[in-house]
Amino acid sequence: MSSQKNKSTKKPIPKEVTELEAFLHAYEKLCTNTKTQVNPWIKDNAKLYIDRCEILTKIILDFSNVKSSPPVLFTVIIAALRQTRYKYIKHIYVWNYPMSYENIVVLANYMENPSYNTHTLHLMDCMLTPFYIERLSREIPSNKCLSEICLDYNDIGDLGCEYLAQSLQKNVAIKCLRLNFCGLSSKSGKFLHEIIVNSTISDLYVGGNDLQCSGILEMLQSCADQAVLETKQGETAESTKEDKKKTNNKKDKGKKSRKRNKSPLEPIIRVGPWIEKLDITDNGVDIHSLEGTAATLNCVRMITTLIMNSVCLKELDLTGNEIGNLASLMLLQAMEARITKSFPPMKLKSTAIIQMPGIYEPLVKISSGKGPKKKRKKIKKKK
Template sequence: MPPKKKEKAKKKTELSKTGEPAFRICARFLKAYEQACAQASCILAPAVKMALKQAIEDEKFLTKIVLEPAIVNSADDPRVLLEPMLTAVRKERYNYIKALYIWEVPLTNEEITSLALLLEKSIYDIKTLEMIDNMIEVYGMRRLSQALPASPSILSLALDFNEFGDDGCKYLCDGLYGNKTLLSLSLNYCGLSARSSGCLGRIIAHTAVRDVFLDGNDFGCAGTEKLIIALVDKAETEIREKKILEEQKLAAEEAARLAEEKAKSQRFEMGAATPIPPAEPESKEKKKKKKGKKKGKKAPPEPPEPGAWLRKLHLADNGIDAYEQGFDDLQLASCVKALRRLIASSECLQELDLEDNLIGDMGGAELLEAMTQRKESNGLPNIKLRTTHRMQGDTLKQLIKLGAGAIKKKKKGKGKKKK
C-alpha cells in the first residue's frame, strides 16, 4: 500500500478573552481602517494592509503595526496619515498592538495629540513605540510627554531624527521622571546640546533605563561629562563595596579555617577526638518525592530597580573633541578621564560607541588603560567599544583586541548630517 500523505496541521486560531476568533476581529479592524481612510481622503499604509490580511489568513492577532509612507507619483497624490489608523483602533477597541512603528510619516500636532490620548487609555498595552523622522516639534513633544506617566507599558521609546531640540528634550525628561518600566531610550539626531545633558543624566541615574542611544547630537565634552558623572560615581562606589565584601569574605574563611585547625589540635592533645557519625543515606521514598515534583511555570521577570545601571551608551558623532569651543585640550582631557572611569568600573556596561569623535592619541591611550584596568584590576567582563580610527595604529589594535566584538547599529533610518 502506498504511504499515507501527511495531513496538514490545522491552524491554531487565536481567540479573544470573550472567545471571538482573531480573524474576525482583524477583518473588522481592516474594514474600519479602510472606511476611515476613505473619509480622510488618504490611502492605507501598505505595510499595515498587508499585515492585516496576513493576520486574517493566519487566524492570529496583528500585534506589530508599521506605518510608512507609500510611493506616490506627485505631491498632489493622497498620502498615508496616522489619524485614520488611530480612528480604527478606537472604533474597534483593538487592544492587541504591542509594537507601533511610525516611520517617515510627517505628523501634525493634532495627530500627536490623538496618539497621546490613545496612550493614556489603560486598555492599550503598547510596549514598543518608535516615531522616527516625523517632524515632531517642541509642542508635539510636550503633548506626547504628558502621556508617558499614564503609559507604564512602554518598554522601548525611539524618537530619532525629530529635531525638537533641548526644549523638547526637557519636556520628555519631565514626562519620564520617576518612570519604572522604560528600558530603552533612543534620541539620535534630535538637535540636542549640552543643555540636555543635565536632565538626561538624571533620567539615566534615577529610572530603569539601561540602553541610551544619542548619536548625531552635539553634547560635546562638557555635556558628555555631565551626562555620565552620576554613572561614574555609582560604578566606582560599587567596585569599592565589592572589594570590601570580598576582603571580608576571605577574612571570615581564614578565621574559620584557623578555628577548625585549633579545635582539631586541642582534641588530638586531649586524646578525645570523637569520630564524626556518617550521614544517614537519603531514603528511597524521599528521592521519589523529589523526582515526582513538577516544575511550575516561570514567573515573568520583574522590572529592574531604578538606578544608574546603564548597559548601552551610544554617543557617536557628538563633537567630543578639543574643538568644542575654540581649542580646549583640558576640557577634552576631563571628559575622557570621566569615560575612562566609567569603562574601568561599571560592571553593567556592555556597549560604548564613541565613533566620529576626535579624541585623538591621548584619548585612545586613556581608553586603553581603562579597558586594561577593567579586565586585570577589577575583573570585569569585556565591553563592546567603538571609537575613531584617528589614533595610533597600535593603540587601536589593542582596543579592538580587548573589546568584546562589534557593535550592531540600527538598520532603520540613515544618518543625517547636522546643520
C-alpha cells in the first residue's frame, strides 16, 4: 500500500523539462559527432534546471572561460535547438566569440522562424563587421518579439549603424539598443537620429564612440524639439482646464451639488521621438577638442533643454566628457528647473572635473534619481 501511495504522490514531469532533456542529449551527441567541446554553461545549467523541473529560457556563451581545443561551435548549439524544437530560449548571450558569416546566417535563419521567440540578443565582442550587420538586420523588421539588441565592442562603424537604422524603421518591438565602443563617428549622428525618430527605441547606449558635439546635436535635436512642444501643449491644456473649472463653478453657484460619475481617464499616447535612458559617455564632447568650447556649450545647451522639458527622461550619462565649469553650471540649473516643474526624478552622471565651487556637490545631490523624501507623520502616543 505504501509503495502505491508513493507512486501516486509523484508529480508528473512537465513537457518542457522532457524537451530540455532531449535538447541536452541531442547537443552532446552532435558534439561527439563533430568532435567539438560541449559548452560547460549549457551542460551545467541544463542539468540543474532538469533537477528543479524548471524551464531553461536563456543561453550564455562566454567563450573567454572555455578551452580553445577542442572548439565550441555556435552552429552546433543552434542545430540542437532546431533538431529538438526546443522553443523556450528567449535570451541569447554570446560574449568573446569570433563569429563567422556562417554563424550569422544560421542565427538569422533561427530568428526568422516564428516558433523561436528571441527577446534578447547580445553579441558582445564577436568581431562583427558591417557586412555581418547587413545580413543580421534583414530579420529585424519582421521580428515582433525582439526587444533588446547589444552589439558592444564590435567595430561595425558608420556603415553598420546605417544598416541598423534602415532595418529598425519597420520594427515596433525593440526598446533597447546598445552600441558601446562600436567605432561610430559624427556621421552616425544622422543614422542614430533616424533610429530614435522612426523606431520604438527608448533606451540608447552609445558610449565609447567618437560622435563628438556635431553627432550628438544631430542625434538629439528632434528629441529636444518634441520635448519642448509637449511641455507647451501640457501648459495650454492645464490653462484650459483651469478656465473650465472657473466657468463651471460660476454656473453651479446656488445649485445643489450632485454626485457625478467620473469618466475614466484616457490613456496618454506619446507622439514623436522620445527617450528614457541615454548613455553618451566618452564621446569627445570636450572643451579641448577640435570642435572647441562653443560647440561643447551648444551641445550641452540642447541637452539641458531635453532635461528641462522631457517628462519621460529617466537616466542620462555624460561621464568621460570634459564639458567644463560653465556647461556643468548649465546642467545644475536645468536639473533645478526640472524640480520646480515637478517632473519625475532623473538620474544624471557627469564629469567629476569641476573646478568652480558650489557646482559639483549640489549637482551630485540633485542628480541621484531619487525623489524628495516624504515626511513621516508622527503618531501621538496615548497617555
